[in-house]
Amino acid sequence: xxxxxxxxxDEPKIVRFIxxxxxxxxxxxxxxxxxxxxxxxxxxxxxxxxxxxxxMPNMDGFTVLExxxxxxxxxxxILTARSNSNDLIExxxxxxxxxxxxxxxxxxxxxxxxxxxxxxxxxxxxIYENKKVIIGNIDINLAQKRVFVDEKEMHFTNTEYLILxxxxxxxxxxxxxxxxxxxxxxxxxxxxxxYLRVAIARIRKKLKDAGCKNIANIISTYPGIGYSLVTKxx
Amino acid sequence: xxxxDIDNNLKNKIYYEKYKNQHAQLNAVLKSMSxxxxxxxxxxxxxxxxxxxxxxxxxxxxxxxLKTEEDLISFILQVSETTIENVEELFNSEDMYLKFKIxxxxxxxxxxxxxxxxxxETEFIGNGYLLRDITKEEEIDQLKTxxxxxxxxxxxxPITSIRGSVETLMRQDTNWDEDFKQELLKGIHEDxxxxxxxxxxxxxxxxxxxGTMSLNKGYxxxxxxxxxxxxxxxxxILESNKxxxxxxxxxxxxxxxxxxxxxxxxxxxxxxxxxxxxNDSPNKMVEITISxxxxxxxxxxxxxxxxxxxKHRKKIFDRFFRVDNTPQRKTGGxxxxxxxxxxxxxxxEGDILVESKPGEGSIFTMKLPIISKGAGxxxxx
Numbered sequence: 001x002x003x004x005x006x007x008x009x010d011e012p013k014i015v016r017f018i019x020x021x022x023x024x025x026x027x028x029x030x031x032x033x034x035x036x037x038x039x040x041x042x043x044x045x046x047x048x049x050x051x052x053x054x055x056m057p058n059m060d061g062f063t064v065l066e067x068x069x070x071x072x073x074x075x076x077x078i079l080t081a082r083s084n085s086n087d088l089i090e091x092x093x094x095x096x097x098x099x100x101x102x103x104x105x106x107x108x109x110x111x112x113x114x115x116x117x118x119x120x121x122x123x124x125x126x127i128y129e130n131k132k133v134i135i136g137n138i139d140i141n142l143a144q145k146r147v148f149v150d151e152k153e154m155h156f157t158n159t160e161y162l163i164l165x166x167x168x169x170x171x172x173x174x175x176x177x178x179x180x181x182x183x184x185x186x187x188x189x190x191x192x193x194x195y196l197r198v199a200i201a202r203i204r205k206k207l208k209d210a211g212c213k214n215i216a217n218i219i220s221t222y223p224g225i226g227y228s229l230v231t232k233x234x
Numbered sequence: 235x236x237x238x239d240i241d242n243n244l245k246n247k248i249y250y251e252k253y254k255n256q257h258a259q260l261n262a263v264l265k266s267m268s269x270x271x272x273x274x275x276x277x278x279x280x281x282x283x284x285x286x287x288x289x290x291x292x293x294x295x296x297x298x299x300l301k302t303e304e305d306l307i308s309f310i311l312q313v314s315e316t317t318i319e320n321v322e323e324l325f326n327s328e329d330m331y332l333k334f335k336i337x338x339x340x341x342x343x344x345x346x347x348x349x350x351x352x353x354x355e356t357e358f359i360g361n362g363y364l365l366r367d368i369t370k371e372e373e374i375d376q377l378k379t380x381x382x383x384x385x386x387x388x389x390x391x392p393i394t395s396i397r398g399s400v401e402t403l404m405r406q407d408t409n410w411d412e413d414f415k416q417e418l419l420k421g422i423h424e425d426x427x428x429x430x431x432x433x434x435x436x437x438x439x440x441x442x443x444x445g446t447m448s449l450n451k452g453y454x455x456x457x458x459x460x461x462x463x464x465x466x467x468x469x470x471i472l473e474s475n476k477x478x479x480x481x482x483x484x485x486x487x488x489x490x491x492x493x494x495x496x497x498x499x500x501x502x503x504x505x506x507x508x509x510x511x512x513n514d515s516p517n518k519m520v521e522i523t524i525s526x527x528x529x530x531x532x533x534x535x536x537x538x539x540x541x542x543x544x545k546h547r548k549k550i551f552d553r554f555f556r557v558d559n560t561p562q563r564k565t566g567g568x569x570x571x572x573x574x575x576x577x578x579x580x581x582x583e584g585d586i587l588v589e590s591k592p593g594e595g596s597i598f599t600m601k602l603p604i605i606s607k608g609a610g611x612x613x614x615x
Binding site for chain 2: 011013014016017018020021024055081082102103104105106107
């Protein structure tokens, strides 16, 4: 089955070359030039990935992402002309999975698209038999790939879930930055500690908002080394 | 009286006068300094403050009497947007500085406060605080930041599409059809022209700013200026909008102008295009007319566009000013066009005048001095 990718950018020339290249690689492609139009028609397409431009008239990409994340965890790669690190962090905090800085090479585009899709595919393949990790009121069900807090289901993006899964598989052990980055994002991301830092902050915030206490001790930081999911004394 | 007593008295008097003069001089210097100065003694009592402090920092906050260093700290905290940690750091250490901003109506004023200690060779006397209004510098910094943001978007978009299109054409594992290849090449060509335009805009700004704009002045007929400018308007825009030149047959209007024709065309074209771009009317219209008085020729460009509010009218010639400066704005542009236009007109000893009614349209007028043609001067076509 071929993956469906949406391109959302107001520059027709940029949309044109991205679309042609993705089609040539066997992906299905839908294009949008306006955020509102994209959000309204989102349900009509079963999308596996969204390429989202930041600087757009009417509604900017961050706003689109923020609204999208209220109802969908579809992977999103942000396209931005601003390489300012605050922008990147803002993108990740809103739930982006990756970003491409304009101008980018085709090779980079293909690599990021493949990496993000591989991450999503990974989510469907690995099966953990009936393994559950319980920490206080948090219940991570690895078999069903679902997380509950006080028996209410949590909504994590694919990336966030995969990080939590890595930590849960090796509960009470310290998992290195590199191991998480390689298994969740892919080998070419092994040094992108900033990606991980922002994602962990998002996971902690979601758990905290759902009513988990002492979350910094449950997902504890080992500076310069990695993270650990602590199940004892919780 | 002994002679030596008289001598001493006289000496004292001279010393006293000299000291008094020096003191008055020093006072005058402190008073008229373009920086604020406050002196605080060992017991943290304020012993001197010059007028700058009262005028610049306090005027809109009413007259405030500061007696101690404490008063100064709490005053700064009260009027400015800074934190107690920053202020304490300044007051508790030696030779530090603090930047803070104060809101004045819609404007932010920036200040920098430096601390220095006053001592003789043997004794610590107190501290001094020097306050400088750095609003201008901060605004220039802001401009530079804007420049980078705009450059980043304006330049990166065409570069992204050129790079992507070229790499697409370079792929050896795919056979693109001929039509698609042509489309890509056409797009690349357009983007390169766009980049060239952007570059010339940047160079113009630099030249105007540094006063190195060299004009190639000559004599030419008025109607050439108009018709050659209209020729530069893309056909699509010319056909879908009503752009017309209404000739004035008044004989008192000079038919020959003096100036850099190419540059004047650039200004006129910019004004016409603004009238079309900043226009929501279903029937966009731009009308060009000419008038004159004894000294100047006026070329009026009237549109039925969105108009400019009173508030924005003064600022439209500022570099990077755009009425809507958000990334979501509808119309593009660098925010440099009008600032180049007015720069070019001023290089001609002329100007640009604006009349506008929001919702109804604007009239931009190029004002050019009349310089009559001498016998030996040649026309330029």
